[in-house]
Amino acid sequence: xxxSQINTGNDGGSVITASRTSESDKYGYVIKDxxxxxxxxxxxxxxxxxxxxxxxxxxxxxxxxxxxxHWGYGGQIPTxxxxxxxxxxxxxxIAESKTITSGNVSFTSSVLTASEAAKYTYENIxxxxxxxxxxxxxxxxxxxxxxxxxxxxxxxxxxxxxxxxLIFMNxxxxxxxxxxxxxxxxxxxxxxxxxxxxxxxxxxxx
Numbered sequence: 001x002x003x004s005q006i007n008t009g010n011d012g013g014s015v016i017t018a019s020r021t022s023e024s025d026k027y028g029y030v031i032k033d034x035x036x037x038x039x040x041x042x043x044x045x046x047x048x049x050x051x052x053x054x055x056x057x058x059x060x061x062x063x064x065x066x067x068x069x070h071w072g073y074g075g076q077i078p079t080x081x082x083x084x085x086x087x088x089x090x091x092x093x094i095a096e097s098k099t100i101t102s103g104n105v106s107f108t109s110s111v112l113t114a115s116e117a118a119k120y121t122y123e124n125i126x127x128x129x130x131x132x133x134x135x136x137x138x139x140x141x142x143x144x145x146x147x148x149x150x151x152x153x154x155x156x157x158x159x160x161x162x163x164x165x166l167i168f169m170n171x172x173x174x175x176x177x178x179x180x181x182x183x184x185x186x187x188x189x190x191x192x193x194x195x196x197x198x199x200x201x202x203x204x205x206x
Contacts, residue, residue: 006031008038008064015072017046019053027125028054028080037063045083047074054080058117061087066094071109073102081109084117141197143205144180149193155181159197159205166196166204 008014016036021028029046034057036043042065046055053076060083071081086095098109126132144156144165154167157180164178169191175182176198184193197205 003033005035005037008036008043014038014043015047015074016043017055018049018074019046019055019078020049021052021054023052025052025054027120028056030056030058030120030125031060032058032120034059035061035063036066041065042067044072045070046081047072048076048078048081049074051076051079053078055082056080056112056120057083057086058112058120059085059087062089064089069098069100069109071098071100073100073105073107077105077107081107082112083109084112084114135201140203140205141199143197144195147193147195149184149187152184152187153181154184154193154195156195161199162197163200163202164198166198168194168196 006016008016017029017031019029044067045057046053048071055078066086066088070083070086081100083095085093088094095111097111100107100109122134141159141161144159147154147156156165164176165180166173167175167177167182169184169186171192171194174184174193
């Protein structure tokens, strides 16, 4: 999670994460450049649900209080609880190693170094399994050119890489096609027809 505002509201103290990351998950839960706000008296970064749990908070800004230990215990000692550059509601940096104690159980959280924190990038975390969702936010293709209405047939030039086309009449959706021609049922001379290109990932041209 990045660049988000996280709102809590449990009156008894919220626990924001309860990770069960697998042993093969290199990075675990990563919350970066986020703000925490809410109605609770205090909150905690998370509680451990498995020994393989990895949770990291980077560049967190707080608008409310956090519990003294920053983290809670959820029944298992985590592989990694860490933070970097946590800023409290008064603007003070409060990231520090904490000892979490519950009954006879005790373990210590970590503070990342600047070089360690710098490794938590989109490229390192998201694309580790050869999956890149940024592909689905590609730059839209060009809109079709030479859009022409002849009788009740609307035609246009093909756009390279297009998955299909959306047809609009007077700004309202009127249909779609994978061809470069469409037969219209309403061709009043006052109508204005436009065609937009749809890419393979669903982005739409102007």
